[in-house]
Amino acid sequence: MAGDELTAVVVDDHPAVRAGVAHWLASGDPPIRTIAEGDDVRVAWLDGADADVVILDLHLGGATPALGDLRRLAGGGRRVVVYSMRADDDIALQCLELGALSYLTKAEGAQYLVEAARAAAGGRPYTPPSLAGALAADRSTNRPALSARETEVLVEWFQSESKDFVAHRLGISQNTVNSHLERIRVKYAQIGREAPTKAALVARAIQDGLISVDDL
Amino acid sequence: MSEQALLGRVLAAIRIVLLGVTAVLQASMSAAYLFGNRSFYEPRWLAETAFAALALVLVVAAGWILRGRRVPPGVALPAAGVVLIASATATATTPGEWYLHARHWAFGLTGWHLLVLLLERTRPVLAAFAGHAAIGTTQFLLVVPLNRVSLGETAIAIVSVLGFQIAVGLIVQMVMRRLRAMAATVTERDRAATRAALAEQWELDQRFRAAEQFGSVLPLLAGLADGALDPRADDVRHQCALAAARLRLLFAENDDVPDPLVHEVAAAVDIAERRGVAVSFAVSGDVVPVPTAVRRMLAEPVLTALSAARTRARVSLLRTAEEVRLAVIADSAVTTGSPSRSPDVEVTSDTLGDRTRMEARWQVTS
Numbered sequence: 217m218a219g220d221e222l223t224a225v226v227v228d229d230h231p232a233v234r235a236g237v238a239h240w241l242a243s244g245d246p247p248i249r250t251i252a253e254g255d256d257v258r259v260a261w262l263d264g265a266d267a268d269v270v271i272l273d274l275h276l277g278g279a280t281p282a283l284g285d286l287r288r289l290a291g292g293g294r295r296v297v298v299y300s301m302r303a304d305d306d307i308a309l310q311c312l313e314l315g316a317l318s319y320l321t322k323a324e325g326a327q328y329l330v331e332a333a334r335a336a337a338g339g340r341p342y343t344p345p346s347l348a349g350a351l352a353a354d355r356s357t358n359r360p361a362l363s364a365r366e367t368e369v370l371v372e373w374f375q376s377e378s379k380d381f382v383a384h385r386l387g388i389s390q391n392t393v394n395s396h397l398e399r400i401r402v403k404y405a406q407i408g409r410e411a412p413t414k415a416a417l418v419a420r421a422i423q424d425g426l427i428s429v430d431d432l
Numbered sequence: 433m434s435e436q437a438l439l440g441r442v443l444a445a446i447r448i449v450l451l452g453v454t455a456v457l458q459a460s461m462s463a464a465y466l467f468g469n470r471s472f473y474e475p476r477w478l479a480e481t482a483f484a485a486l487a488l489v490l491v492v493a494a495g496w497i498l499r500g501r502r503v504p505p506g507v508a509l510p511a512a513g514v515v516l517i518a519s520a521t522a523t524a525t526t527p528g529e530w531y532l533h534a535r536h537w538a539f540g541l542t543g544w545h546l547l548v549l550l551l552e553r554t555r556p557v558l559a560a561f562a563g564h565a566a567i568g569t570t571q572f573l574l575v576v577p578l579n580r581v582s583l584g585e586t587a588i589a590i591v592s593v594l595g596f597q598i599a600v601g602l603i604v605q606m607v608m609r610r611l612r613a614m615a616a617t618v619t620e621r622d623r624a625a626t627r628a629a630l631a632e633q634w635e636l637d638q639r640f641r642a643a644e645q646f647g648s649v650l651p652l653l654a655g656l657a658d659g660a661l662d663p664r665a666d667d668v669r670h671q672c673a674l675a676a677a678r679l680r681l682l683f684a685e686n687d688d689v690p691d692p693l694v695h696e697v698a699a700a701v702d703i704a705e706r707r708g709v710a711v712s713f714a715v716s717g718d719v720v721p722v723p724t725a726v727r728r729m730l731a732e733p734v735l736t737a738l739s740a741a742r743t744r745a746r747v748s749l750l751r752t753a754e755e756v757r758l759a760v761i762a763d764s765a766v767t768t769g770s771p772s773r774s775p776d777v778e779v780t781s782d783t784l785g786d787r788t789r790m791e792a793r794w795q796v797t798s
Contacts, residue, residue: 303715349714357750371757375750381784384784
């Protein structure tokens with residue numbers, strides 16, 4: 217981590233996507249500098265070993281998604297944002313389970329990717345609308361219990377893609393919308409496989425007063 | 433199904449007839465020979481015990497058969513063992529010179545008992561008959577003089593008595609197989625007829641709906657043709673967009689796809705995209721079966737909102753175990769028409785600035 221500046225490494229098998237993502241990240245405010253990019257996950261361990269956030273495409277030429285790579289990165293404490301073509305709920309939930317801080321589909325635009333990268337660089341989760349849909353529709357047996365309000369926030373965010381609309385609809389502030397989304401992610405972090413990123417996420421939520429130790 | 437029930441009734445009837453025949457044979461012919469010549473069977477009590485055992489087996493079997501059921505395997509197989517032992521015992525009490533004659537009352541009777549117990553079980557029935565023949569043959573060979581004539585007579589007698597009974601058993605099984613095949617054919621034919629009737633109904637319904645939709649399009653087309661409607665007017669363009677989307681949805685309804693709701697909504701999205709509206713369409717949750725009528729009600733608000741969209745829209749479909757929620761957010765400040773109310777589908781509409789959100793929700797009832 218080089219001073220105040222946030223840095224990223226972009227892993228994607230399409231050069232145009234890498235260039236596009238790097239550009240989006242650089243034009244954000246504050247900008248995120250891409251220190252390495254490549255079509256192989258090795259770049260995240262070598263040239264990009266110091267980057268604050270890893271933007272990872274799940275399909276790196278091979279037929280199977282690079283879930284093993286994601287697991288190793290998250291296990292190594294790296295903050296990963298998965299950026300994938302696949303929009304199915306299962307794979308998104310699986311990535312969260314493995315310790316990814318965010319999951320975005322490539323149908324989602326620059327705004328969400330930049331926000332996700334910035335949040336992840338700071339060790340925070342980010343839930344873009346498509347992921348909110350996956351969480352709202354989650355029927356797996358080990359899913360965490362969400363309150364009615366939390367579910368409603370997920371659904372509204374999935375449907376409207378804009379937090380001001382969610383806030384308007386539910387009669388709450390945008391900050392409350394954000395803290396609901398973060399609480400939901402903390403609940404998800406507490407189930408399933410352990411990963412340093414998930415532990416850090418829960419610890420941070422306690423520090424911020426988002427949840428209390430009693431909630432655990 | 434009814435064919436299966438019919439098949440069961442035929443089989444039950446065959447079992448009852450077989451039970452009746454066996455009971456009559458034992459009570460009349462076998463009883464007449466045994467009790468008419470009781471002093472010749474030695475020891476007499478053993479012969480009568482064997483007779484009683486065979487009668488008891490029939491009584492026990494009748495408990496199921498008269499109620500239209502088959503004797504359960506847990507009872508039928510041990511009972512068949514009892515029958516074979518009783519038969520061998522009765523043979524042992526019969527004087528050697530009567531073997532295979534009418535006064536050897538148990539030999540022929542045993543086959544009928546075995547059929548009563550094991551009628552529908554091919555392998556057990558064949559095994560039991562083989563056992564019966566083997567025991568009988570052994571007993572004869574120990575008693576009758578071993579010459580060609582007596583051996584020949586023995587073989588002919590055994591084959592003719594047991595052959596007839598086995599044939600009865602096999603014929604019943606063959607008839608049942610045929611009946612079963614016939615029942616399956618009839619069921620399949622009925623199913624095909626039902627499908628055809630449903631398809632016909634569906635087509636009628638589609639024709640009706642198409643006529644209805646075209647009916648609403650015609651005034652629009654006529655208005656455009658004679659210049660009464662101005663294609664530059666927002667209202668006219670909105671009406672055209674709505675009509676096009678409705679027709680497109682109607683065509684999509686006809687397609688046989690695994691996820692009809694997504695297919696139909698995608699068709700509506702497609703129409704909006706052709707108008708130059710940037711639409712994002714997100715789907716979450718597994719496929720839930722939604723009746724056609726409900727799908728139409730769910731899609732209607734989407735059509736309304738999408739056809740009013742100017743440049744951007746988001747369509748989202750969420751399916752959980754409890755409900756299906758289909759929502760549209762479009763950049764159109766005007767809410768076109770009031771949300772329609774129906775008991776099954778709840779439609780809500782909401783506006784913030786220049787964005788309008790419409791949502792249709794359906795509670796999964798089943």
